[in-house]
Amino acid sequence: xxxxxxxxxxxxxxxxxxxxxxxxxxxxxxxxxxxxxxxxxxxxxxxxxxxxxxxxxxxxxxxxxxxxxxxxxxxxxxxxxxxxxxxxxxxxxxxxxxxxxxxxxxxxxxxxxxxxxxxxxxxxxxxxxxxxxxxxxxxxxxxxxxxxxxxxxxxxxxxxxxxxxxxxxxxxxxxxxxxxxxxxxxxxxxxxxxxxxxxxxxxx
Amino acid sequence: xxxxxxxxxxxxxxxxxxxxxxxxxxxxxxxxxxxxxxxxxxxxxxxxxxxxxxxxxxxxxxxxxxxxxxxxxxxxxxxxxxxxxxxxxxxxxxxxxxxxxxxxxxxxxxxxxxxxxxxxxxxxxxxxxxxxxxxxxxxxxxxxxxxxxxxxxxxxxxxxxxxxxxxxxxxxxxxxxxxxxxxxxxxxxxxxxxxxxxxxxxxx
DNA sequence: ATCTATAAACCGACCAGTCGGTATATAATG
DNA sequence: CATTATATACCGACTGGTCGGTTTATAGAT
Numbered sequence: 001x002x003x004x005x006x007x008x009x010x011x012x013x014x015x016x017x018x019x020x021x022x023x024x025x026x027x028x029x030x031x032x033x034x035x036x037x038x039x040x041x042x043x044x045x046x047x048x049x050x051x052x053x054x055x056x057x058x059x060x061x062x063x064x065x066x067x068x069x070x071x072x073x074x075x076x077x078x079x080x081x082x083x084x085x086x087x088x089x090x091x092x093x094x095x096x097x098x099x100x101x102x103x104x105x106x107x108x109x110x111x112x113x114x115x116x117x118x119x120x121x122x123x124x125x126x127x128x129x130x131x132x133x134x135x136x137x138x139x140x141x142x143x144x145x146x147x148x149x150x151x152x153x154x155x156x157x158x159x160x161x162x163x164x165x166x167x168x169x170x171x172x173x174x175x176x177x178x179x180x181x182x183x184x185x186x187x188x189x190x191x192x193x194x195x196x197x198x199x200x201x202x203x204x
Numbered sequence: 205x206x207x208x209x210x211x212x213x214x215x216x217x218x219x220x221x222x223x224x225x226x227x228x229x230x231x232x233x234x235x236x237x238x239x240x241x242x243x244x245x246x247x248x249x250x251x252x253x254x255x256x257x258x259x260x261x262x263x264x265x266x267x268x269x270x271x272x273x274x275x276x277x278x279x280x281x282x283x284x285x286x287x288x289x290x291x292x293x294x295x296x297x298x299x300x301x302x303x304x305x306x307x308x309x310x311x312x313x314x315x316x317x318x319x320x321x322x323x324x325x326x327x328x329x330x331x332x333x334x335x336x337x338x339x340x341x342x343x344x345x346x347x348x349x350x351x352x353x354x355x356x357x358x359x360x361x362x363x364x365x366x367x368x369x370x371x372x373x374x375x376x377x378x379x380x381x382x383x384x385x386x387x388x389x390x391x392x393x394x395x396x397x398x399x400x401x402x403x404x405x406x407x408x
Numbered sequence: 409a410t411c412t413a414t415a416a417a418c419c420g421a422c423c424a425g426t427c428g429g430t431a432t433a434t435a436a437t438g
Numbered sequence: 439c440a441t442t443a444t445a446t447a448c449c450g451a452c453t454g455g456t457c458g459g460t461t462t463a464t465a466g467a468t
Binding site: 026027028029030034066083105106109110112113114115116117122125126132133151152157159160162163165166167170171172175176178179183185186188190191193194195196197198 | 230
Binding site: 238 | 412424
């Protein structure tokens with residue numbers, strides 16, 4: 001019905017993109033609507049036409065971000081077939097050349113800091129984690145159907161693995177001097193493999 | 205010379221305390237100097253007498269915070285004697301009743317979000333991590349002198365363990381519904397024990 | 409002509425930092 | 439001891455600027 005539905009989609013994509021770039025570069029707290037307008041090549045009024053408020057825009061931007069990153073992980077994982085290889089396919093998380101990574105952590109850390117004080121943001125975070133967990137869980141279960149990883153329960157183990165990825169990432173991103181990518185990758189693999197081989201099945 | 209050197213220390217402690225409480229409650233982005241003044245029972249001018257700027261105050265508050273938390277961990281760890289017990293002595297990180305914990309994560313996440321865009325903050329973070337690493341490393345090495353943990357190198361393993369703690373904590377704190385304390389503790393232990401038993405010594 | 413898209417100007421709330429001033433405490437002086 | 443001088447501690451009104459949001463104006467499409 002809208003005369004140009006394509007234009008709206010295009011503009012919204014432009015705006016979200018500009019918002020994510022700007023947030024990544026300067027951090028939520030230091031980003032103004034003007035900054036985003038300029039980055040998007042629009043005026044204040046133009047932007048307001050598509051997003052009512054800053055909150056609105058940020059929420060939409062974060063949603064888009066999470067979807068993008070998840071898709072990225074899903075696709076990378078699908079290039080492997082062995083379950084363990086899949087579970088260890090997240091080296092890209094520690095690749096500084098990767099544009100998703102470069103912008104991703106600033107956005108993620110900003111998001112989490114807000115989520116601490118905002119239930120709706122926590123909900124989004126939970127959903128995101130849950131989609132990672134589904135992905136990892138299915139890999140673990142495929143392994144278990146081959147008689148591997150039999151000492152763990154798939155879901156808690158999947159959650160633990162996803163937490164391990166992020167734990168290493170935080171160190172690598174914020175204190176890279178002492179935590180180079182090689183450390184992150186090696187540690188991630190040791191922790192994941194160690195966890196999958198853990199003996200007592202009662203918990204994970 | 206100063207008429208009351210104690211007063212200055214007292215006031216500064218009051219202010220820092222008020223700042224940390226307020227930041228934990230509402231998040232850096234939503235905290236005004238007025239908020240902190242009120243929480244500290246001082247006027248704007250009174251506060252300005254002790255801290256030149258908001259930046260100044262925040263930096264001092266974060267420093268105090270990191271020191272406090274580290275002391276807490278160090279003390280808890282020292283109540284155990286077996287190296288592995290010491291390395292697993294961080295269950296308190298996932299105790300919602302603990303006041304340090306309750307205020308700690310909001311502050312830490314806020315801090316990290318700022319650190320992404322501020323080298324000085326990253327420096328503080330690095331130093332903090334390094335002090336944890338020294339602590340954990342010495343426990344690992346005491347274990348190694350007893351012929352245990354022989355498949356890992358102490359420092360990278362210490363860094364990995366510290367990252368694991370935090371990875372689990374993030375899930376527990378932001379998505380506790382699906383990541384209860386029991387999950388966090390169990391996962392942390394499995395990952396740490398698994399990592400310490402990992403086979404190839406080349407990395408960790 | 410009407411409706412959408414976009415721009416430009418504007419408004420009002422908010423807030424960090426400043427500044428003139430007051431009160432209090434110590435020190436110096438007679 | 440009394441008085442003055444001086445430094446510290448603290449207050450709260452004010453300012454200058456920022457920023458989110460709104461309103462008004464204009465251009466283009468149907």
